[in-house]
Every structure is written in C-alpha cells, then in structure tokens.
Amino acid sequence: MNLFRVLIVDDEPLIRAGIREGLAGMAQIEIVGESGTGAEAMSQLSSQSVDLVLLDVQMQDCTGLDVVERIGPDRMPAVIFVTAYDEYAVKAFELNAVDYLLKPFDDIRLRRSVERACQRIAAHRQSDLAAQLQALLNSRSRKWPDRIVVKDGERFDFVAVDSIDWIESANNYVQLHCGSHQHLLNESLTNLEGRLNPARFLRIHRGRIVNLTRIDAIHPLLGGTYELELRSGTRLTSGRQYKNQIQALLRS
Amino acid sequence: MLRTRLNPHFLFNSLQNISTLTRQNPDAASQMLARLGDVLRAALRKGAPAQTTLTSEIALTRAYVEVEQIRFDGRLSALFEIDHELENALIPGFLLQPLVENAITHGLRGGQASGAIWVRAARQSDELIVTVRDNGSGPPAERLADLEMGIGLGSTCERLERMFPGRHSVSMRKLPEGGTEIRIALPLQWAQILIASQTHEFVPSAHR
Numbered sequence: 354m355n356l357f358r359v360l361i362v363d364d365e366p367l368i369r370a371g372i373r374e375g376l377a378g379m380a381q382i383e384i385v386g387e388s389g390t391g392a393e394a395m396s397q398l399s400s401q402s403v404d405l406v407l408l409d410v411q412m413q414d415c416t417g418l419d420v421v422e423r424i425g426p427d428r429m430p431a432v433i434f435v436t437a438y439d440e441y442a443v444k445a446f447e448l449n450a451v452d453y454l455l456k457p458f459d460d461i462r463l464r465r466s467v468e469r470a471c472q473r474i475a476a477h478r479q480s481d482l483a484a485q486l487q488a489l490l491n492s493r494s495r496k497w498p499d500r501i502v503v504k505d506g507e508r509f510d511f512v513a514v515d516s517i518d519w520i521e522s523a524n525n526y527v528q529l530h531c532g533s534h535q536h537l538l539n540e541s542l543t544n545l546e547g548r549l550n551p552a553r554f555l556r557i558h559r560g561r562i563v564n565l566t567r568i569d570a571i572h573p574l575l576g577g578t579y580e581l582e583l584r585s586g587t588r589l590t591s592g593r594q595y596k597n598q599i600q601a602l603l604r605s
Numbered sequence: 606m607l608r609t610r611l612n613p614h615f616l617f618n619s620l621q622n623i624s625t626l627t628r629q630n631p632d633a634a635s636q637m638l639a640r641l642g643d644v645l646r647a648a649l650r651k652g653a654p655a656q657t658t659l660t661s662e663i664a665l666t667r668a669y670v671e672v673e674q675i676r677f678d679g680r681l682s683a684l685f686e687i688d689h690e691l692e693n694a695l696i697p698g699f700l701l702q703p704l705v706e707n708a709i710t711h712g713l714r715g716g717q718a719s720g721a722i723w724v725r726a727a728r729q730s731d732e733l734i735v736t737v738r739d740n741g742s743g744p745p746a747e748r749l750a751d752l753e754m755g756i757g758l759g760s761t762c763e764r765l766e767r768m769f770p771g772r773h774s775v776s777m778r779k780l781p782e783g784g785t786e787i788r789i790a791l792p793l794q795w796a797q798i799l800i801a802s803q804t805h806e807f808v809p810s811a812h813r
Contacts, residue, residue: 365618366678371625411614413710437621438613457620508776509762 357471358385358402362394362417363409363435368456372407372435375460381471391415395423403430405470407454410436418442418493426486431470445492451485497550501529503536512536514553518567518585520545522560532585557581557599558592571603610648610699612706615672616641622676637675643668648699655768656695658796659726659733663687666701666724673709680718681709686725694726694733695794697768703761704737704787711785712739732790740784758787765789 359382363369369387376382385401388394391414398406398420406429408417417436421429434453436442446453452466473482501517503510516531522542529536538545546556556562563581570582577596581589591599619641626634647665663685670683705722712720723738758777765773774790 365622365676367622367625367629367676368618370629371621374625374628437617456617457624459624508774511762 355381355471355475356383357381357404357474358383359467360384360386360388360394360397360403360406360430362388362391362406362412362420364389364412364414365409368409368435372463375463376467379464379467382467391417391420394420398424398428398430404474405431405433405467407433407435407467410434410439410442418490421486422490426490427483429483429486431474431482432486433466433470445489448488448492451482451489497553498548501536501538501545501548503529503538510536514549517554517564518583518587519564519589520554520562530587555598555602557589557595559594561589561591563589565602571599610702611644612703615706616645619672619676626675633675637672640668640671640675644672644702650698655697656794656796657698658692659687659694659696660692662696662698662701663724663726665699666705669702670705670709670722673706677709677720681712681720681722683721684723686723686727688727691726691728691733693796694728695796696733696735696791697764700761700764700789701735701737704758704789707758708737708739708741708785708787711741728793729790731793733793735789735791736786738780738784738786761789765791 359376361369361372361384363372366389369389373384373387376384385403386397388397391412394406394408397403408420410417417432417434421432432451434442434446434451435456435458436453437456443453443455452470454462454466498514500511500513503512512529512531516534518530518532520542521528521530523537525539525541527538527540527542527545529538542556542560542562546554546562549562553565554562555565557579563583567583567585568581569584572580572582574580574590577593579591579596579599581591581599583589619637623634623637623641626637644665647661647668667683667685670681674681674683701724705724708722709720712722721740723736725734725736725738727734758775762775765775769792772792774788776788778786778788780786
C-alpha cells in the first residue's frame with residue numbers, strides 16, 4: 354500500500370492538533386512533522402521527504418506562498434493551502450486548481466481534500482502540480498503603499514505617494530519634494546525605490562527618482578543624458594547610465 | 606461594519622480552534638465560544654455612538670485577549686492597569702482591540718516562547734493617556750509598513766485624525782528593555798447616561 358508522508362504547517366498549535374486528529378483515521382497517511390512557522394516549514398521541507406503539505410496561508414513570519422516561492426514550485430510536494438480568510442488567495446487557488454481548505458473545516462472536508470491530493474500524487478502528476486504552483490505565484494500581485502511615513506521626532510507624518518513630484522538623495526537621507534513641501538527620510542534612495550511602484554516612479558539618476566505623472570517634457574542633452582521638465586517647472590538632469598530607461602519612456 | 610471592526614483571520618482561526626477544542630477540551634471550547642460571542646456582539650452593535658466608555662472598551666478588549674490566550678495555548682500573558690476614576694471616560698469604540706492585536710502579533714513574533722502585553726489607561730491633566738506595550742523582539746519596521754498601508758496602526762491614526770483633528774497624538778517608541786509601546790493621548794471627555802431616553806447610549810459632555 355502507498356504511504357503518504359504529510360507535513361502540517363500552521364502557526365496555531367490547536368489547529369495543527371486538530372488536523373492531526375482529523376487525519377488519525379486515515380491508514381495511508383503518515384504525519385512526519387508539524388511546523389509552527391514558515392521558517393520551520395522550509396527547513397523541514399528541505400531536510401526530509403514529504404509527499405503532501407497542509408500549508409497555512411497567513412502565518413506570523415511569512416505567508417504560505419512565500420514558502421512555496423523560497424523552496425521553489427518544482428521542489429515543493431503537493432500542497433493543500435489552509436486559509437482563514439483571504440479573498441485574493443481563494444480566487445487565485447480556484448484559478449490554478451490547487452486545493453485549499455477554508456477555516457473552519459471539519460474532518461469530512463479535511464479528509465476529502467487529503468484523499469483527493471493523494472490520488473493526484475499517486476497519478477504522478479508532480480510536474481502538473483509544480484506548474485499549478487508556479488501559476489499561483491505568478492498571479493500574486495504586489496501591493497504598493499499609498500503613503501510613506503516620515504518620522505519627525507515623536508510624530509509620524511503621512512506623505513501621500515501621489516503628492517511626491519520627485520525624490521533626491523542627500524547623503525544617508527532622501528528628500529521628498531512634494532510641491533512646496535519637503536520631507537526628509539532616513540533611508541537610502543535604492544531602498545525607497547524598491548518600495549515604490551515602478552509603473553509610477555522611475556530612477557533617472559544615481560541620486561534622483563521622478564514621478565512619471567509629473568513629467569511635462571523631456572529634452573535630449575549631449576552624451577545620453579536628458580533634461581526632464583516637470584509640471585512645476587523644475588528641471589532634472591538624468592544620469593548617463595539611465596539612458597535606456599529614459600529612451601524606453603520616450604517609446605511608450 | 607463587522608469587517609471594518611474585526612480581522613476576519615481572527616474570527617475564522619478562532620472558529621477552527623473551537624472546532625479542535627470541542628474534542629480535546631470541551632470546557633475551554635465553551636469558554637472560547639462565549640468570549641468570541643462577546644467580541645462579535647460588540648463588533649455588531651448597531652447604531653453605536655462613535656465613542657464608548659473606557660469600561661466597556663476594556664471589557665471588549667479583555668474578551669478579545671482571552672480568545673487569543675486560548676489560541677496561543679498559554680503563551681500569552683496580559684496585564685490591564687486602568688485608573689478607576691476613568692471608568693466613565695469616553696474612548697472611540699474598537700480603538701484598543703486593533704492595537705492589542707498588533708501587540709500580540711509582534712509580541713509573539715520571531716519564535717518567542719511567550720508574549721506579554723500591557724494595557725494602561727491614565728489621566729494626565731485634560732488628557733486620557735492610553736498605552737499598549739508588548740515584549741516583541743522585532744524592530745517596529747513592520748508597523749511602519751502598516752502605517753503606510755493604512756492598516757493596523759495606520760487606520761487608527763486616520764480615524765483619530767478625523768475624530769480629534771489636532772487634539773490628539775499617537776506615538777510609538779522602542780522600549781530599552783525590548784518591545785514596543787504605542788501611546789495615544791486623547792482629549793478627556795466623560796459619558797453621561799441619558800436616563801430619560803432609556804437607551805443607555807452614551808453622549809459626550811463638556812470636560813468636567
């Protein structure tokens with residue numbers, strides 16, 4: 354008889370215990386471990402062979418999708434995602450036909466889902482499962498912040514991302530230029546760049562990022578540099594090494 | 606309305622916990638159901654005034670914490686220190702619960718053996734000072750991210766700015782002994798119970 358090695362991942366001990374009990378009656382299931390964090394799950398998945406993982410989507414340290422991404426869809430065993438509430442995740446799971454369980458679930462649903470997963474594993478469709486997981490990761494959209502928090506002594510100022518015209522690096526700080534207002538942020542320009550939506554903000558210089566919606570005109574200068582004229586009248590020169598990005602902008 | 610007041614993850618994970626407890630420990634299941642019922646009742650209260658008394662806000666927060674204590678299987682301790690004279694002070698409803706939820710999330714973060722939270726309310730001349738502390742080890746970076754996404758502490762800030770423009774303050778600091786403290790200062794207002802209307806609703810009165 355086929356024996357399926359199962360790993361249970363959830364950050365709540367009682368929920369793990371419930372899953373363990375619910376699967377106790379299934380002869381073909383062997384529970385090889387439990388993980389209370391995403392990090393633990395990753396180390397268990399890389400240190401032992403697992404056929405099926407019941408994976409909580411929202412954990413304290415990371416999400417179940419992060420676990421899939423870091424292990425790699427092709428190295429992941431079959432997955433049943435377990436989720437409390439996540440409209441986006443549920444839609445993504447449905448689209449990609451990966452199985453999922455909604456909390457609260459009972460033993461009947463749990464066993465049905467595990468049985469189905471075991472049948473699929475037995476049919477040796479691991480490559481299909483990997484493709485589904487990859488599709489699921491691809492469908493994950495990134496959320497960009499609507500505002501940046503600027504700490505000013507004891508208080509926090511909210512700066513709407515929309516209000517930023519351009520950003521300039523100043524030593525270890527960056528300065529946000531928002532109309533007549535300026536805010537100083539203790540962060541590197543590169544780090545801030547990573548937090549901004551690339552469809553809206555473009556790095557044009559080692560020390561400058563510009564809000565694309567503020568650009569009024571682009572004037573080519575010599576040597577692959579450009580002068581960007583903003584709506585406010587401010588003129589910014591791009592760096593030579595950012596030539597391709599500006600040209601892509603001109604083509605779009 | 607329920608959605609704006611209560612994190613659905615909390616609700617559905619609690620239900621799953623109760624499902625397990627009905628087998629393992631029926632008494633705890635019954636206790637958890639009762640406390641969850643208290644939290645849901647508060648969250649579903651219709652036509653509730655924007656503000657409630659500190660007493661009822663603390664009762665709700667305690668019920669919420671009890672549910673979390675069962676969820677985290679004895680790994681969470683909580684201490685409430687509430688000034689008695691403030692029982693009828695007004696506070697925006699469901700102000701503390703998301704702060705405590707954040708504190709629990711961060712307090713139990715990073716595989717810590719146990720989380721601890723402290724909720725204090727005290728008077729400082731004309732202000733009600735509420736502080737929520739945790740013993741989390743992580744940097745407050747995640748909370749800064751929450752501020753930016755307008756969730757957790759971020760939505761609290763926005764709400765207070767609408768209710769008390771320029772008359773409140775929210776601050777966050779890292780404690781030297783580890784952990785984070787959120788401090789909120791609000792203008793002190795008192796509840797008056799309207800006997801005549803028999804509604805037991807609270808309306809704000811001028812400073813006393």
